[in-house]
Amino acid sequence: MENELKQFVDSLLIRQVEVDTLNSLTRIFDQLTAKSFSSFITQSFQSLCALKNWAWNCLGDDSSKWIYQPEYLSLFHALSSFHRNIIFYQESIDNDIKASLLIPETNDQIDRVFQYINQSHDDNDPFIIIVGQYFDNLSFFLRENPEFDTSLIFRHINQSLAQNYLMTDQFKIYLDQLQQTELPKAIFTGKQLFYIKTCSFSLGSYLIARTQNFVFTSEEIINHIGRDYLQIMNIHTQRIETWNKEFLNVIGYLTGLVLACSWWGGGKSFAIKILLPTEQVTYDLIQSLIRIISYEPYQKYNRLEQPTKELILIYIISELLLFIIQTQSINRIFSCNPSYTKTLCEIAETSLYPFTSLCIYFMLGEILPEDKLKEMKFATHVECFFYSILEQAWHHPMRKYKQLPLSFLLRSSVSFSKNDAITQKIADLQLLSFFMEMSDEYPIVYDFIxxxxxxxxxxQQLHQNTPFIHKLTRLSNQATDEQIRKAVDGILWNLQVHQQSHPSSDISSQNTFDIMISYSHKDKSLCKQIYDELTRRNYR
Structure with missing residues (x-):
């Protein structure tokens, strides 16, 4: 098969393209199996790189010469599917090799593609549909491997998409179309989907990985699309049963762009305040997002272990919901709507896709009362996935797992330390030393411990680590951060070495107490009642 590929690729490059050559190449890619992928790529790497360059050059040539020939279309679709499989299902292949097989070589190749898109007067030009597939693959790759955001090609692609498509009147016209109550299928043209779906997906995948400057700020982008996005969500999440696959894609990728703008720079931008200026607007968007992820026909995607486009879209929507829960005052919304919490619990427990499950567990950690959080059951595959991504993020040079900074993962999961099952698993797997190792760089880890x-x-494991106990004792006396000192004192108190770290001579008479209450998380509600009653009777 490898020799055949080289022969046919060489034929493409040195002579006029023949139909038999195109058909033979399509057949090779259609016949590939999961087991043969890795060896095929290793043995045919140079030919595959040459074929990639031929494809991008072909896309940048006058498409009218070939676009209506079915043999060309079949080959491009086969290549697109091949690239998608490389991205998602071939973990044994080095990411640099994947990049070489996907990313175009020059900005000129990209510029010529954009030129032909702009010149096309056919809203359903098959050329635009094929180009959309190629850009979508680049976006999937960048989403899975955000370290490639430094690529000059990705920078050029996304600056061009932002300037020439996103921040234009035409983009707004397409958003206006989507605010109609009834959306006929004919509205989803190839050109409209390129603007709304492909551009949004590319920019969302690129910007969420960025901490540096871009041609537009997140606030400018949200000012341009935010109000329309909210209106589309309010109108159409009331009737999800009418959605087709195209509209699900549109909603998912628009949401990804909104999420990227909100999260940009570690969530420090003002974009989320522009998007959600009032509590009512926040409530409406939360309601819309929950409607989508809880829609029963979409639950079949959550029960898949391997990622699909639909599953990733549901995950993106879950990510935005998590970001809102973490950054906005939403306690009243969930206390007034207990069904929301019940829905999230059900999805977390049944989803087989670990990204979605973990994202929803993060949400529950923010909104559940402590007694419920303590008893919450975690699916085994989610527990294992959680420990794995923490470890991978810790050992990553940028302290990240994919797009997720370790600081975000820790902040989102600190409430897990109150869960009995999680704590026991930490003890059984001897993972405490891993958290100790992280504590110097990430003080929030003291809250975990x-x-x-x-x-x-x-x-018992803590008592056996004398150097760490000494470190805690020193921090108890010297730490200037109140939260660190509070967590450290709590650990020492539980280990019954609190008095050594705070000698009684340092405690003034006015700070002595009549009664000490020691409790576990399980007894917290009862102990709070005892505390309130003792306080009422003037005990200290």
Whole structure:
């Protein structure tokens, strides 16, 4: 097969393209199996790179010469499917090799593609549909491998998309079309989907990985699309049963762009405040997002272990919901709508896609009361995935797992330390030393260890680590950060070495107490009642 590929690719490059050559190449890619992918790529790497360059050059040539020939279309679709499989299902292939097989070589190749898109007067030009597939593959690749955001090609692609498509009146016209109550299928033309779906997906995948400057700010982008996005969500999430696959894609990728603008720079931009200026607007968007992820026909995607386009879109929508929960005052919304929490619990427990499950567990960690959080059951595959991504993020040079900074993962999961099952698993797997290792760089880890330290097995492991106990004692006396000192004192108290770290001579008479209440998380509600009653009777 490898020799055949080289022969046919050489034929493409040195003589006029023949139909038999195109058909033979299509057949090779159609016959590939999952087991043969890795060896095929290794042995045919140079030919595959040459074929990639031929394809991008072909896309940048006058498409009228070939676009209506079915043999060309079949080959481009086969190549697109091949590239998608490389991105998602071939973990054994090095990411640099994947990049070489996907990313065009020059800005000129990209500029010529954009030129022909702009010159096309056919809204359903098959050329635009094929180009959309190629750009979507680049976006999927960047989403899976955000370290490639430094690529000058990705920068050029996304600056061009932002300037020439996103921030234009035509983009706004397409958004206006989507605010109609009834959306006929004919509205989803190839050109409209390129603007709304492909551009949004590319920019969302690129910007969420960026911390540096871009041609537009996140606030400018949200000012341009935010109000229309909210209106589209309000109108159409009331009737999800009418959605077709194209509209699900549009909603998912628009949401990804909104998420990227909100998260840009670690969530420090003002874009989310522009998007959600009032509590009512926040409530409406939360309601819309929950309607989508809880829609029963979409639950079949959550029960798939391997990623699909639909599954990734559901995950993107879940990510935005998590970001809103973490950054906005939403307690009243969930307390007034207990069905929302119930829905999230059901999805977390049944989803087989670990990204979605973990994202929803993060949400539950923000909104559940402590007694419910303590008893929450975590699916085994989610527990294993959680420990794995923490470890991968810790050992990544940028302290990231894909687009997710380790600081975000820790902040989102600190409430897990109050869960009995998670704490016991930490003890059983001897993972406490891993958290100790992270504590110098990420002080929030002391809150984790404090939560873990209510567990007897964890207490024994801590007692066996004398250097760490000495470190805690020193921090108890010297730390200037109140939260660090509070967590450290809590750990020492649970280990019954609190008095050594705070000698009684340092405690003034007015700060002595009549009664000390020691409790586990399970007894917190009862102990709060005891505390309130003792306080009422003037005990200290």
């Amino acid at each position: 404090w939560g873990f330290s209510f567990n007897h097995d964890i207490q």
